[in-house]
Amino acid sequence: MAAQGGVVFQEKVSRLLSRHDTKPVIKPNKSLVLRDAVANRKPKKGEATCITEMSVMMACWKQKNFVDALCSSEINSFYSCVEIAQAAMKNKSEQTRLQGGFLHPKKATTLLKRYPNLRSEI
Secondary structure, eight states, rough: OOHHHHHHHHHHHHHSSSSSEEEEEESSSSSSSSSSSOOOOOOOOOOOOOOHHHHHHHHHHTTTTGGGGHHHHHHHHHHHHHHHHHHHHHHHHHHHHHHHOOOOHHHHHHHHHSSSOOSSSS
């Protein structure tokens, strides 16, 4: 079934590239061949968590001349928020890993170099 879809795609591309009324429908400026490498971009960090707890803790430190004992409740609330956020992030990464998810660009490049694409146009 996948081979049939590839044949249909090849026919469509060749029809678009063929001359129709002496003008090509599309004129590619580069060859229509996939590269054997992927751009090495870093994954996005995501949004920051526990900002309000951190700001409350720092405000308490400033008021109490940076004495930890006087701001223990704020420190504990900040650490509990961080633990909850780390558990949620770990749970999210496990779900994406189980569902297939995201392939790191370096791993994708090594796979593409191991199994290179055809170098000729369709």
